[in-house]
Amino acid sequence: MKNKEFNIPPVPAVLLAIISVQCGAAIAKTLFPAIGAAGTASIRIGISALILLLAYRPNLKAITREQWKIVVPYGLSLGAMNLIFYFAIERIPIGLAVTLEFIGPLLVAIIGSKRVIDYCWVLLAAMGIVLIAPWSNDKVDLLGVLFALLAGALWAAYIVLGGKISKIMNSGQAVSTGMLFAAILILPFGLFENGLANLTTKFFGMGVALALLSSAIPFTLEMKALGQLPPRTFSILMSLEPAAAAICAFIFLQEKLSFYEVLAVVCVVVASAGSTLTAKR
DSSP, X not given: OOOOOOOOOHHHHHHHHHHXXXXXXXXXXXXXXXXXXXXXXXXXXXXXXXXXXXXXXXXXXXXXXXXXXXXXXXXXXXXXXXXXXXXXXXXXXXXXHHHHHTHHHHHHHHHTOOSHHHXXXXXHHHHHHHHXXXXXXXXXXXXXXXXXXXXXXXXXXXXXXXXXXXXXXXXXXXXXXXXXXXXXXXXXXXXXXXXXXXXXXHHHHHHHHHHIIIIIHHHHHHHHHHXXXXXXXXXXXXXXXXXXXXXHHHHHHOOOOOXXXXXXXXXXXXXXXXXXXXXXX
C-alpha cells in the first residue's frame, strides 16, 4: 500500500514548517542546559529519523544510484546544519546566529534570480534581517559567528539538494532516508559530549515533541514545498524565521520587541508575501 500524503500547497507548507520549528525551539531551550548542544541535536535528529522511517518505511534497496548521489549529501547537510547551528547558539545570541545563518539562503536567492523584482524582495528581506540582529553586542564570540556562517552555508546546500532530490524521489522517502544519514552523522557527537548520559524519561518525552516539531514535521513540509517552489522563492519565504523567532520569544519567553524588531518583522513579511505574489508559476 502506498503512503498517503497530505496535499498542502507549497506556501502554507513553508509557513506551517516555520511555526512548527519555532514551537520546537521553545522545547529545545529547556533541554539545552540539561543535555548540551550535541545531545539536544542527537535526540532531535535521532528520534526524527525513527519517526520518519516508521512512517514512510523507505525501501533502501529500491533507491537508484542517481538518487543515492543526492539523498546522502542532502541528509548529511541536514544533520550538520542542525548540529553546527546548536554549537553557534551556545556561544552567541540566537537572534544573531539566525541572522548570520540566513546569509546562506539569501545567497541562493540572489544567485538564482534573473529579474530585478526578485532582487528587490531579497534586499527588503535582508534589511529586515539586519534590523532584527543584535549588532549592539560588543562581546561576540568569533567562533560562534563562524559556526553560524557555516550553518548558513549548509542551509544553502540543503535548499539546493532538497530541490534536486524532490524532482527524482518521493518526498516522504527522501526526507526519511536523508534523516537517517543525518542521525548517523550526529549521534557520535552526542555520545562524545556525554550529554545523553543525563537523559531522563521526562527529557526523552520532550525530545519526542522536539523531534516532531523541529524536524519530522517541518522537514517533510519543506521537502514538499521545495518540489513546487523555485529555490529563490523558498529562500525568501524562509526569511520569516528570524521574525517568527522574535514573535515566539515574546509569546513564550515574554521578551519584548523593540521598534527596530517590529520594523524587521514588517520587512520580512512584505518580502515573503511579495516574492510569493510575483513568483513565476
